[in-house]
Amino acid sequence: MKFKAMTAIAALVISAPFMASAEADDDELIVNDEITMVTKTAAPAHLADDVDEIISGWHFRSDETQIMQADDFDNPGMIFVEQAMDDWNTVMGSKDKSCASCHGDVEESMVGVRTVYPKWNDAKETVYTMEMQINDCLTDGMGAEAWKKSGSKMARMEALISVQSRGMPMNVAIDGPAEATWEEGKELYYTRTGQLDLSCASCHEENYGNRIRSDHLSQGQTNGFPVYRLKNAKLTTAHGRFKGCVRDTRAETYNPGSPEFIALELYVASRGNGLSVEAPSVRN
Amino acid sequence: MASGVKPRVKVPKTAAAGEAITIKTLISHKMESGQRKDKEGNVIPRSIINRFTCEFNGESVIDVTLEPAISTNPYIEFDATVPEAGEFKFTWYDDDGDVYDTAKKVAIG
Numbered sequence: 001m002k003f004k005a006m007t008a009i010a011a012l013v014i015s016a017p018f019m020a021s022a023e024a025d026d027d028e029l030i031v032n033d034e035i036t037m038v039t040k041t042a043a044p045a046h047l048a049d050d051v052d053e054i055i056s057g058w059h060f061r062s063d064e065t066q067i068m069q070a071d072d073f074d075n076p077g078m079i080f081v082e083q084a085m086d087d088w089n090t091v092m093g094s095k096d097k098s099c100a101s102c103h104g105d106v107e108e109s110m111v112g113v114r115t116v117y118p119k120w121n122d123a124k125e126t127v128y129t130m131e132m133q134i135n136d137c138l139t140d141g142m143g144a145e146a147w148k149k150s151g152s153k154m155a156r157m158e159a160l161i162s163v164q165s166r167g168m169p170m171n172v173a174i175d176g177p178a179e180a181t182w183e184e185g186k187e188l189y190y191t192r193t194g195q196l197d198l199s200c201a202s203c204h205e206e207n208y209g210n211r212i213r214s215d216h217l218s219q220g221q222t223n224g225f226p227v228y229r230l231k232n233a234k235l236t237t238a239h240g241r242f243k244g245c246v247r248d249t250r251a252e253t254y255n256p257g258s259p260e261f262i263a264l265e266l267y268v269a270s271r272g273n274g275l276s277v278e279a280p281s282v283r284n
Numbered sequence: 285m286a287s288g289v290k291p292r293v294k295v296p297k298t299a300a301a302g303e304a305i306t307i308k309t310l311i312s313h314k315m316e317s318g319q320r321k322d323k324e325g326n327v328i329p330r331s332i333i334n335r336f337t338c339e340f341n342g343e344s345v346i347d348v349t350l351e352p353a354i355s356t357n358p359y360i361e362f363d364a365t366v367p368e369a370g371e372f373k374f375t376w377y378d379d380d381g382d383v384y385d386t387a388k389k390v391a392i393g
Contacts, residue, residue, distance in 0.1 A: 076357060
């Protein structure tokens, strides 16, 4: 009897933290005691039929991981932001320019930029990701070579630019000229792929808060990207994450920077309209 | 010199005399273990931070030996008692002989 009672108690002790960490918790994220993040809010209108509340991936992580994001010193993603700051001021390419030559102080010129990307580019007549804009600057503006899509230099520059919008609500436009691309992205989101026959929605809309093997499914929000992942100790871009997800359905994936992923990035970003920009967030 | 090495330290600017404060340190370093191989199968030589020390006004606070199993960007957090105003000096020793250091002043108040 005693043995049974002990096991029952042990089971309780073990299961309680498990339950707590699988579901979205009610913690509050305040970064550096300054920036209060909106990590849960009402779903944007286009999503209201499918989801009531949009929730940052931060809520699905353990307390230990959550705390890392609450202070810039503890957030390993900030190392990459610092490195990108060096890149920002480095003269590159044939025109002897750095990012700062045109854009000045990143802390002023890039405020709010992250919240509206991906967005329609009038001159190029297509939806532009921040990555495409950075590469345009490098090749056309500076006469330098483009950076690898979703590569480490690109990821950290995106992080540097995103950090200037921390705490501001995501607000990508889905109407007007971007609408067709947005529809493509939506189509992809609900299309099942791979041997496992899973769509994005199978996990991130129908099963967030549940477990997939040993991991917790979030809503797959992109407000925290580029994200520092503890599993590989570096920044991961949204396209890098998409690739990993599609691969996990056991499908051939699209490539980072492909039209499919650009459309998907726009659509997924629009599902998070209203959540605070958290980049660089910390996830496992 | 290993590339991209940059020490970072967080120390409160002021403390009460005799108070124990929390010090956080992090150095960006690839911490190559010496166990990995490149695409051609050659061993990538070990290159790690092998020692970290902290001194307060010349007196040793902590002296750490780091081993190859420690991850990229080693983060070390510890408490230290501040008996008087002074300066913490932090030093990291690289396998290749390089020494990186930084210092932070603490006032009493």
